[in-house]
Amino acid sequence: MAVFTPVTREQLEQWLGHYELGSLLAFEGIASGIENSNFFVDTERGRYVLTLFERLDAEQLPFYLGLMHHLAAAGIPCPDPVPGRDGAALRSLNGKPAALVTRLRGRSEMHPGAEQCAQIGATLARMHLAAADYDGRQPNLRGLAWWQEATPRVLPFLAAAQARLLRDELTAQEAFAGSTACAALPGSAVHADLFRDNALFEDGRLGGIIDFYFAGRDTWLFDLAVTCNDWCIDDASGGFDPARLAALLQAYAGVRRPAPEERAAWPMMLRAAALRFWLSRLYDLHLPRPAEMVTPKDPAHFERILRARRAGVPALD
Template identity: 55%
Template sequence: MAVFTAVNDAQLEHWLTHYSLGKVLDFRGIASGIENSNFFLTTERGEYVLTIFEKLSAGELPFYLNLMRHLAAHQVPVPDPVLRDDGQLFGDLLGKPATIVTKLAGRPQLAPDAHHCAEVGEMLARMHLAGRDFEFSQPNLRSLSWWEEVVPEIEPMVDDEQRRLLLDELAHQQAFFASADYAALPGGPCHCDLFRDNVLFAHGDAAGSGDGATGLLGSEASGDRLGGFFDFYFAGCDKWLFDLAVTVNDWCVDLASGALDARRAGEMVRAYQSVRPLSDAENRHWRDMLRAGAFRFWVSRLYDFHKPRAAEMLKPHDPRHFERILVDRIGAPAPVGSAS
């Protein structure tokens, strides 16, 4: 969520004539992230996030925005897109599609404990089940076909050891994706990028009433309440196990070594399964999916590192982090965090 496209006061005021949100009280850029230009927007009607889409086209946006509306309507705490006065979910701002969504309560929990991981696991399963009757469909655009396209581009830019790891893991994932077991795994709309900085927690009553209408979870142990999931602009229809693996790889990892934290991983998977139990095939292929999740982000971070884009506020991610995670998942003696 860097700022690639700057918006001045006059441009913002003109664009907001399409909304009934009242006078602007505050407007500022959000520094984190690498895909879209994002801004906090406070008006007389409330707090929002304005997003200008740098890569996604107007034809691609209905999937993401309608998915958020669908999940919000099913009591999953996510940003809810605000309708323009013409009834549309987005419009043109400085020649690019842009939207406004409601702002969730809380802040990212960047040092999660087992409780935070359990809260995320349970809500992730609820999100998966809530998406079963979503009418739109779009594949995960950063899955196998994208890896096959991008790996040849970055292969000449890495050292020999990294090149071997890239090619070996791509071959492993190609075989896994072609298997009958993979085809039979359950799936549907997935977040596909549910990292620590895409989830908010608020302390105590700051997160809301938690009465069921908001879809919030509570904690007597830490006082933290799940404020919600956001940044759905990598979402797509994929295997639910992949979404869980991506989430575990970020929330339940030792940042220095890339190794899984068994307690946090166990709690996340246990909480997930309290809502949606994993099948035998999902348990068998847990390590394959942990590897797939690590590979997806190693490839994307290598690509962003070697082919950077200019931005006013850009904090690139270190690709070595997911290289360490992938190496650990390949060498793990047994699937960690599975129910088996």
Template identity: 55%
Template sequence: MAVFTTVSPEEASALVQRLQLGTLVDLRGITSGIENTNYFVTAEREGRRTEYVLTLFERLGFEQLPFYLHLMKHLAGRGIPVPDPKADASGEILHAVCGKPAALVDKLRGSHQLAPSNVHCHQVGAMLARMHLAGQDYPRVQPNLRGLPWWVETVPSILPHLDGAQRQLLEDELAFQRSHAQSPAYLALPRGPIHADLFRDNVMFEGDTLTGFFDFYFAGVDTFLFDVAVCLNDWCTDLDSGRLDEGRAQVFVAAYQSVRPLTHDEVRLMPALLRAGALRFWISRLWDFHLPRDAHMLKPHDPGHFERILRQRVETPWHPEP
């Protein structure tokens, strides 16, 4: 993520020693993303070097973070490949660095697959379903903090920055989603902890083998179908046009259903949730683009990308094949 808070080697070294991970060897800021401060941390213990990711949370507070960190612990304990937060001698996995809440987690092996094929989509779909099932007995509860209430709160602050056609699209879609969220079918959709941000740059592969999901700091309890829709809007979408690649989308959903079959209502409501996923990220990118915070190495994403996706999902609804 972008570097909003500068962490000195001395501060990073103190954390590494407190967690009994050895001696700090290297500290490098990570430029991708726009929510938190992230660094790669390399530590050496008994001649062996290990890489970690240090995250300082810029918007989330100490009271919210246990949900995310313990969810990662929970999933890791059930065989889902996610970064495991490091604990101090007392077992605490939420720390303080530079006066801000922080966590140090394992760095996953491999690299991003930014041009996914059917092979990659199949693996992500199946693992997403495994993750949803593994999280069903997670005891902590926290809503998706970037869900509908946040959209309603945020839209008025970004409307003045849009042209007439954009304002119309945003207001119309928000009204549609508010109405849809009150429908009995939507309220009955299966729910549980979801990732809510599982884009191509939040999954790692070694070759064609998936090695893990990471960046759970938008996670929350919401519909599983919303998680599927967010993935389809990224993993199975042409980045230039915003069109859904139906071949990849069908492979993704089929792989998901091989682990957790979708209900009849989930299949029926897929078009509305694809629109919801596009709206969520259009709003957040507009907000970050027009109302940015100061940060070193900040690279805000183009809001137009999700505007194109939303228009495509409205114009061309998609249902998975039976």
């Protein structure tokens, strides 16, 4: 569990005085995530999620909070930031930027079937279209520039074969990022982290998409690749499950059909999505931050996925 900045009940009660939410009934740390400190908060007026931001600063955060509010207003099921009495959704708690958002119903589905994958695909496409007119300009902070910065820091911890793989893939992604094929790909603000634990289901139906704090401006294809690389795979091998992949992609295309240039770039973008998470997991494992409670995720999972994507992928129809 990751709680980098602890919060006492007295501190939270005082902080909630900025809101019209009634008295604090209960709160507890959330046992997922390794980037921020998150808490469930119950008050007389409802149920919320409190986030203390450990890496993002107060200048960056309006992008994320604004994106969630923009999407929620467009009917996308996602948390909506809660304004205080002064209208501000962002303030400080224990020296960290902090925000309160609405809490969605449901639980993560860690073993989804084709039906759940289809719901994710259709909602992701709706989210892309809804974000097209969002004017926030925050780049994807875990994009190519971060890969270039992080790679030399994790290389000393890797076996020779892993180091060769990482260097080779980064070189390939640098070349692709500078190509006209990449420049032609459509995009907007995207979630960039839509894993199974960032979606909630209730009675088999999608209740909402959460945790937008890795969002940034990127291609829609990258966001789709990130999602498929988690929702549609065989965890043991890293290969795709054909039924789940077909369900997600067909549902996505039913709302927004990928352009020819996106279909051509699909293999490279699946590799990019795998590289991004292999590298971040390597970084979190070998270069961790002090934390009250933290469980780093296994980098070998995304190493398998990257090797599988380099070996070949199904076409994006």
